[in-house]
Amino acid sequence: MTRSDFPEKWHDLFAGYALGNLTPAEQAELAQLLQATPDLQQTLREYEAALAQLPQALDPQAPASDLEERILRAVQPSPVSPTPVPALAAVPLFSRPYWWALGGAITAGIWLLLGVDNLRLRQAVTAQTQALKRAQQDLTLANDTIQDLQQQQDQAETVLTSLRNSQKAVYALEGTGDLATAAGSVVTLAGESKAILVAHNLPPLPADQVYRFWADVETAEALMYCGEFTPQDNEPIQWSLPSVACTAPAAQVLITIDPVTASTESGGELVMHSLPAPG
Amino acid sequence: MHSKPETLAPDCLQTATDRDLLTAIQQGQVEALREIYRRYERLVYSLACKVLKTPEEAEDLTQEIFLKLWQSPNYNPDRGTLSTYLCLITRSRAIDRLRSQGARYRLVQRWHHTHPDRSKANPPLEQASLGEQAHRVRAALADLAPAEQEILEIAYYEGLSQSQIAQRLEIPLGTVKTRSRQALKKLRRLLQDLT
Numbered sequence: 001m002t003r004s005d006f007p008e009k010w011h012d013l014f015a016g017y018a019l020g021n022l023t024p025a026e027q028a029e030l031a032q033l034l035q036a037t038p039d040l041q042q043t044l045r046e047y048e049a050a051l052a053q054l055p056q057a058l059d060p061q062a063p064a065s066d067l068e069e070r071i072l073r074a075v076q077p078s079p080v081s082p083t084p085v086p087a088l089a090a091v092p093l094f095s096r097p098y099w100w101a102l103g104g105a106i107t108a109g110i111w112l113l114l115g116v117d118n119l120r121l122r123q124a125v126t127a128q129t130q131a132l133k134r135a136q137q138d139l140t141l142a143n144d145t146i147q148d149l150q151q152q153q154d155q156a157e158t159v160l161t162s163l164r165n166s167q168k169a170v171y172a173l174e175g176t177g178d179l180a181t182a183a184g185s186v187v188t189l190a191g192e193s194k195a196i197l198v199a200h201n202l203p204p205l206p207a208d209q210v211y212r213f214w215a216d217v218e219t220a221e222a223l224m225y226c227g228e229f230t231p232q233d234n235e236p237i238q239w240s241l242p243s244v245a246c247t248a249p250a251a252q253v254l255i256t257i258d259p260v261t262a263s264t265e266s267g268g269e270l271v272m273h274s275l276p277a278p279g
Numbered sequence: 280m281h282s283k284p285e286t287l288a289p290d291c292l293q294t295a296t297d298r299d300l301l302t303a304i305q306q307g308q309v310e311a312l313r314e315i316y317r318r319y320e321r322l323v324y325s326l327a328c329k330v331l332k333t334p335e336e337a338e339d340l341t342q343e344i345f346l347k348l349w350q351s352p353n354y355n356p357d358r359g360t361l362s363t364y365l366c367l368i369t370r371s372r373a374i375d376r377l378r379s380q381g382a383r384y385r386l387v388q389r390w391h392h393t394h395p396d397r398s399k400a401n402p403p404l405e406q407a408s409l410g411e412q413a414h415r416v417r418a419a420l421a422d423l424a425p426a427e428q429e430i431l432e433i434a435y436y437e438g439l440s441q442s443q444i445a446q447r448l449e450i451p452l453g454t455v456k457t458r459s460r461q462a463l464k465k466l467r468r469l470l471q472d473l474t
Contacts, residue, residue, distance in 0.1 A: 045359070060325050
């Protein structure tokens with residue numbers, strides 16, 4: 001049977017296979033056909049090859065002229081390839097130049113290895129030194145932070161100890177005038193003869209000015225000067241009370257701003273005053 | 280003990296057969312790849328351009344095809360001509376790129392499975408110059424009815440399904456199938472001596 005003698009149905013199956021548009025039933029039919037007549041594979045290949053000829057009819061277009069070199073560069077072995085090897089192999093095995101060349105190559109190789117190794121060691125040492133410096137800086141910073149925290153803790157413990165152990169009077173304060181937003185509390189400690197102020201929005205003062213603390217006590221006809229202070233970064237402020245009378249419960253306490261050189265006989269600008277005790 | 284394979288001399292490259300060049304490529308002879316590239320760059324690039332539409336994509340695919348030939352030359356000269364193989368894998372990969380998702384055409388696999396024995400050292404297609412071959416294929420296509428030529432080219436270059444082709448051409452699905460098969464049967468008859 002020649003190929004032209006094949007039933008037209010078979011050619012339909014071959015063409016449908018090459019085009020990829022066989023139905024499942026046709027696929028099964030073709031499979032049975034090929035199994036029964038393996039020689040039909042050749043005809044099937046002819047259909048596939050005929051379809052694959054289509055691009056030959058395209059108008060030929062040339063890619064970029066450098067594409068060839070790009071492809072060849074991509075497949076070229078690394079330029080570090082051992083090109084000296086064929087030259088060495090071409091020299092008689094036991095000739096003197098061979099040993100000189102071999103010795104030289106080995107020496108050069110050893111020096112190269114040592115050089116590379118030395119460079120790596122230097123780089124490693126430099127990196128380690130830099131890392132050590134950074135670690136030392138971090139450690140110093142951490143130590144400073146710890147010292148600061150310890151100082152704050154000491155101060156807080158001192159305050160707490162004083163508060164626990166002393167007779168105390170506590171006053172709530174509010175700002176007035178230019179410092180209307182200021183607020184805080186002040187504690188006078190009888191046993192310690194000192195006062196502790198916790199204030200907010202109490203600004204620092206010029207070097208020639210100072211805050212002064214005054215108390216309205218029964219034993220004095222006028223406001224009693226009870227010490228002065230300068231605020232420090234919202235930390236509790238402590239100062240010594242100049243008189244035992246300052247530790248007695250007061251009807252009111254005041255804070256003024258005064259020149260450092262001003263007399264303590266009278267106060268300057270009023271900036272805070274105590275609030276009446278609740279109840 | 281087997282002897283070391285001989286490499287092709289540079290002045291023999293241009294006259295070497297595709298089979299010899301591919302053997303040299305398998306031995307790592309870069310100049311053999313250069314010769315293969317010069318023989319088929321236009322065919323591969325033109326097909327890639329036809330399917331992918333943009334020169335950049337086509338160039339990228341052309342590079343991929345020849346690098347693939349170098350890195351893992353799955354092509355077996357006994358199973359068909361190199362130009363046919365290159366067209367198959369170029370079209371397959373180009374359509375894969377068009378369909379970033381979806382079923383992958385299995386033309387390459389089919390090629391390996393259904394071309395088990397082609398031992399002729401110099402098949403007619405390989406002997407024919409590409410110019411002559413192009414002339415034959417153009418003439419064969421010209422013998423088809425315009426509608427047959429159109430449907431064959433859409434099916435081949437665009438990788439559309441039968442229903443997509445029917446929608447595009449506004450013809451019944453059955454007509455797509457009948458017409459495309461009829462066209463391929465004619466083409467195969469006209470190019471029988473080339474295939």
